[in-house]
Amino acid sequence: MQNGVMENIINKIRADFKANADEEIKKSAQRFFKEGIKTYGMKTAVADTIAKKYWQEVKDLDKQGIFTLCEELFASGYQEEFNAPCIWLPKMVEQFDPGDIQIFEKWIDKYVDNWAKCDTFCNHTVGDFIMKFPNKINELKKWAKSKNRWMKRAGAVTLIVPARKGLFLKDIFEIADILLLDPDDLVQKGYGWMLKAASQAHQKEVLRFVTERKDRMPRTALRYAIEKMPPAMRKIAMS
Numbered sequence: 001m002q003n004g005v006m007e008n009i010i011n012k013i014r015a016d017f018k019a020n021a022d023e024e025i026k027k028s029a030q031r032f033f034k035e036g037i038k039t040y041g042m043k044t045a046v047a048d049t050i051a052k053k054y055w056q057e058v059k060d061l062d063k064q065g066i067f068t069l070c071e072e073l074f075a076s077g078y079q080e081e082f083n084a085p086c087i088w089l090p091k092m093v094e095q096f097d098p099g100d101i102q103i104f105e106k107w108i109d110k111y112v113d114n115w116a117k118c119d120t121f122c123n124h125t126v127g128d129f130i131m132k133f134p135n136k137i138n139e140l141k142k143w144a145k146s147k148n149r150w151m152k153r154a155g156a157v158t159l160i161v162p163a164r165k166g167l168f169l170k171d172i173f174e175i176a177d178i179l180l181l182d183p184d185d186l187v188q189k190g191y192g193w194m195l196k197a198a199s200q201a202h203q204k205e206v207l208r209f210v211t212e213r214k215d216r217m218p219r220t221a222l223r224y225a226i227e228k229m230p231p232a233m234r235k236i237a238m239s
Helices: 002-019 023-032 044-058 063-075 079-095 100-111 115-132 138-144 149-157 160-164 169-179 185-199 203-213 219-226 231-238
Strands: none
Touching: 002 044, 002 063, 002 079, 044 079, 063 079, 063 100, 079 115, 100 115, 100 138, 100 149, 115 149, 115 160, 115 185, 138 149, 138 169, 149 169, 149 185, 160 185, 169 185, 169 203, 185 203, 185 219, 203 219, 203 231, 219 231
8 A cells, every 4th residue: 555655656746846847957957066967957946845745745654665765766866856855854853763874874875976965865864863863973984984975975964964053073073084185075075064064163173173284184175164264263274
């Protein structure tokens, strides 16, 4: 019974995405990515509205059923289909259990193929998970040592929201150190963004961290890390 319901939801959400596709938006979306992307072509607000509409049909399924639906959408490769579960999953935090980190890791490894998918999934779904199960934060340090660029970025951007709340500073510095010399600019931007988020609650500590490493830290990461600091602090870091 549930399989039939899930198939029906998948078919309807895809029909809605196709009905709202815009060829001009599809063309313009490509300019934000070095790699080609698969997209129907619509404004994020439109895609989010469709995803929220279908949450009303999805929310009463059991957790495994919802996770199966999410994976089906992730697997299509479409940006909009990937984003829909990223709207749903944060609404399920109460149902998360510690073992779900292995599922999230598999999804990142298999289905994330650009920075937008990485950030959309990790900022809230995985970030909310880590705030619920802080003892799982060492998993992020393992991700930071991965050969997969998106897994490395995920290890950092998962902590954006917790960092803004002043959480996990020691772990944030550990992850930044693991990624410090990574040559990939999208990994550098990821951990630089993490440090910038941490600076909202721990400005002096982040300044000290980057100043001690400024001779080695790539300029891309450094600029991201200090972006929200006052001019005098930025001058110290860049001198």
